[in-house]
Amino acid sequence: MTKAIDLLKTSVVLLFVGVALTACERRAADDTTSQSSGAQSARLESAGSSSRSDSGSEASSTLQRAERAVDxxxxxxxxxxxxxxDTTVKGSEVNVETNKGVVTLSGAVENERQRERVASIVRGIxxxxxxxxxxxxxK
Known part of the structure; x- marks a missing residue:
């Protein structure tokens, strides 16, 4: 059951990445379409290219967040x-959360040996x- 939930979480993250990339592609296409209009003045074209770099920066930021979430x-x-x-540890009793590569372990184990073993296993990844x-x- 835990493996199925993990697989579902991974699928959701990958779906998020796909949606973020699609949104970035749409934004870039919209910028290109608005720039090709012959009715725009040079001032608007200049503002449009500024908008494009803002969109590119925003898209890059979105992509970085998505990559971090996947990682x-x-x-x-x-x-x-x-x-x-691992046979020493009951993995189903350990909660694992990761944020920017920092893994937080919570839950309860039988003894200090198991507690240290869990941390050791995760540090080795x-x-x-x-x-x-x-x-x-x-207790």
């Missing part, structure tokens, strides 16, 4: 998969910048 989603998926594969271990011990 974070991939890191979260890798971390959860690695935890599920390529692309993880740091790990915030907020896991608690079960």
């Amino acid at each position: 974070d989603s991939v890191l979260t998926t890798k971390a959860k998969s690695a935890l599920l594969a 390529d692309g993880v910048k740091s790990v915030e271990n907020k896991m608690t011990l079960k």
Whole structure:
């Protein structure tokens, strides 16, 4: 069930990337269409090219956010998969969230050894910048 949810999350992120790219392409096409109109003055053309660079900057920013979301989603998926594969840790009891490469772990484990093992596994994943271990011990 957890794997299905992770797959669904990844699919949603990829859908977001596709929508963002489509919106950027539409905006660029709209800018091109408005620039080709013969009724515009030189002043408007100058403003249009400024608008194009603003749109390009905005599109680049949107693309960067989408790429970061995909990267974070991939890191979260890798971390959860690695935890599920480990026999020392019960991966389903560990919550994993990633933001800009920083992985936050929460949930409860049986003992300090498991707590450290979870953090160690996640630190070993390529692309993880740091790990915030907020896991608690079960009472």
